Amino acid sequence: MKCLCLIAILAIVIAQNYSDLGVEAASSDAFVSRKGVQFILNGKPFYANGFNAYWLTYEATDPATRFKITNVLQNATSHGLTIVRTWGFRDGGYRALQTAPGSYDEVTFQVRKGLDFAIAEAKRLGIKLIIPFVNNYSDFGGRKQYVDWAKSKDQSVTSEDDFYTNPLVKEFYKNHVKTMVNRVNTLTKVAYKDEPTIMAWELMNEPQCKADPSGKTLTAWITEMAPYVKSLDSNHLLSTGLEGFYGDSSPERKNSLNPAAANVLGTDFIANHNLDAIDFASFHSYPDLWFPNLDENSRLDTLRKWLEGHIEDAQNILKKPLILGEFGKLTSTPGYTLAQRDAVFNATFDTIYASAQKGGSAAGALFWHVISDGMDNLKDSLSICTQ
Ligand SMILES: *[C@@H]1O[C@H](CO)[C@@H](O)[C@H](O)[C@H]1NC(C)=O
Numbered sequence: 001m002k003c004l005c006l007i008a009i010l011a012i013v014i015a016q017n018y019s020d021l022g023v024e025a026a027s028s029d030a031f032v033s034r035k036g037v038q039f040i041l042n043g044k045p046f047y048a049n050g051f052n053a054y055w056l057t058y059e060a061t062d063p064a065t066r067f068k069i070t071n072v073l074q075n076a077t078s079h080g081l082t083i084v085r086t087w088g089f090r091d092g093g094y095r096a097l098q099t100a101p102g103s104y105d106e107v108t109f110q111v112r113k114g115l116d117f118a119i120a121e122a123k124r125l126g127i128k129l130i131i132p133f134v135n136n137y138s139d140f141g142g143r144k145q146y147v148d149w150a151k152s153k154d155q156s157v158t159s160e161d162d163f164y165t166n167p168l169v170k171e172f173y174k175n176h177v178k179t180m181v182n183r184v185n186t187l188t189k190v191a192y193k194d195e196p197t198i199m200a201w202e203l204m205n206e207p208q209c210k211a212d213p214s215g216k217t218l219t220a221w222i223t224e225m226a227p228y229v230k231s232l233d234s235n236h237l238l239s240t241g242l243e244g245f246y247g248d249s250s251p252e253r254k255n256s257l258n259p260a261a262a263n264v265l266g267t268d269f270i271a272n273h274n275l276d277a278i279d280f281a282s283f284h285s286y287p288d289l290w291f292p293n294l295d296e297n298s299r300l301d302t303l304r305k306w307l308e309g310h311i312e313d314a315q316n317i318l319k320k321p322l323i324l325g326e327f328g329k330l331t332s333t334p335g336y337t338l339a340q341r342d343a344v345f346n347a348t349f350d351t352i353y354a355s356a357q358k359g360g361s362a363a364g365a366l367f368w369h370v371i372s373d374g375m376d377n378l379k380d381s382l383s384i385c386t387q
Pocket residue numbers: 071072074075078372373386387
């Protein structure tokens with residue numbers, strides 16, 4: 001089956017061109033920092049215009065497929081996309097990065113040039129990276145693998161949510177953070193913590209904790225881990241990787257913006273981000289998944305309200321920049337058309353741009369997700385293919 005083509009969104013991507021706002025190019029070899037509600041690069045505002053490609057390290061591990069990273073990153077820059085969000089983990093299993101707690105596979109890091117290569121290629125092509133340290137879900141290991149490792153060391157853990165509280169699991173996580181930030185890239189010779197190509201770390205991809213719907217357990221974990229990351233790496237920005245569901249600290253938003261199913265997931269957009277060590281707020285948007293019964297127009301309306309609510313709260317309550325770390329349009333939605341996808345991209349970019357134009361908190365969006373030609377094995381109903 002043919003992939004959807006990146007060209008189809010070219011017109012919209014250009015609409016997201018921030019150059020009239022006097023911004024700095026991502027290719028600048030300096031660290032992205034934060035001033036108030038904006039990102040700053042070389043003293044100028046900076047906006048994140050990009051996409052997700054979680055598979056970079058995985059494909060870079062095999063010399064035969066490494067060209068896919070180069071192709072996708074080159075294609076991206078030619079479309080003005082300069083930020084890529086990609087996994088900084090693969091815990092256990094095939095082509096693992098971390099094979100056991102504290103044990104790393106040089107093959108995945110370096111020998112066949114996995115993560116080292118992905119970072120070096122991004123650097124060469126003038127792209128910046130956002131990298132989460134672990135997955136909420138059991139794909140590529142995730143919280144489940146950490147908890148299983150603790151179980152095999154006789155810890156009394158029963159569910160994936162023990163990830164946030166078990167002392168040994170917390171040590172495993174901190175150890176992974178320490179290994180990542182102190183890693184010296186064998187190709188660039190630059191430690192990851194000193195690498196300006198990395199724009200930011202995220203504590204986790206889409207953290208959830210159903211064991212405590214109040215959101216307090218997750219907040220406590222972030223309160224411990226965020227300062228830990230910053231104590232080892234003060235160069236990089238840090239966020240949570242949250243989907244952005246509201247919790248008890250904003251009952252009105254919880255009521256008006258959350259899908260009902262999200263109220264038991266144990267996250268709290270305000271409380272989870274309202275910590276000094278968190279530099280910017282993170283949220284995602286999937287109205288097709290969250291509001292499957294709405295018609296297309298109502299869903300677009302819901303999308304705009306979701307975006308505007310978070311932009312206002314980042315601006316007025318958190319006083320931090322905000323990145324939409326994932327968004328997309330499911331091709332599996334009944335009656336799907338390309339025009340519907342373009343409308344979702346347009347509404348998203350348009351809402352963010354309107355805030356950016358006023359110097360507001362919306363600092364960019366990363367769509368989910370780009371795969372390269374010949375990667376049909378990673379295809380899902382949100383993939384956009386470069387060719
Ligand atoms: C985009 O990727 C394809 C292969 O997937 C490659 O042939 C093409 O040259 C790339 N285009 C750019 C502008 O890099």
